Amino acid sequence: GAGVSQSPSNKVTEKGKDVELRCDPISGHTALYWYRQRLGQGLEFLIYFQGNSAPDKSGLPSDRFSAERTGESVSTLTIQRTQQEDSAVYLCASSPIRGGNEKLFFGSGTQLSVL
């Protein structure tokens, strides 16, 4: 596709349920990021995949959060036993990272609401 695609665009779930968010990066982009934006807050880094390197998971807020990436394509962010404070927009971005200064391309995000 032409851009970064995220699905679903909206997700409403009950507290305690697990959710899975999907990101399709731009083809050929080796780097993939997940960020979270809570209402009225900035972009909070969650996790970063770069090629075959071990992912940088330093931003994951708890062990309820995990993410996987298949090669250099699709990534899924899983939140187990969701809590109300997990409600946020989850944004995915990809970048070519050809060794130079490359910018990030963002998807439109998944709005997660935990009731």
Next chain:
Amino acid sequence: DQQVKQNSPSLSVQEGRISILNCDYTNSMFDYFLWYKKYPAEGPTFLISISSIKDKNEDGRFTVFLNKSAKHLSLHIVPSQPGDSAVYFCAARGTSYDKVIFGPGTSLSVIP
């Protein structure tokens, strides 16, 4: 501990005047800086970037200035237009393969 700071949560400017958005960072290893604009219900879009080997980069109405010794950068928008009203995020990265860290954002309102 916030490595990228934008100390003004909001800014209001008259149409046609200059908008100046500020950003400070704490990590001296950062060597590449980006500005993104975000409208409600959309993903952030890239505006302009600057490498640490430069102190200024210009693209149309947008200019970014970098002061490495002060660990400070600013985005100037001249002239400001109502369509510029959005949240602006400053971001920074260390080496080419490091993660990109974003600031908390500044909400700009350009008043017609």
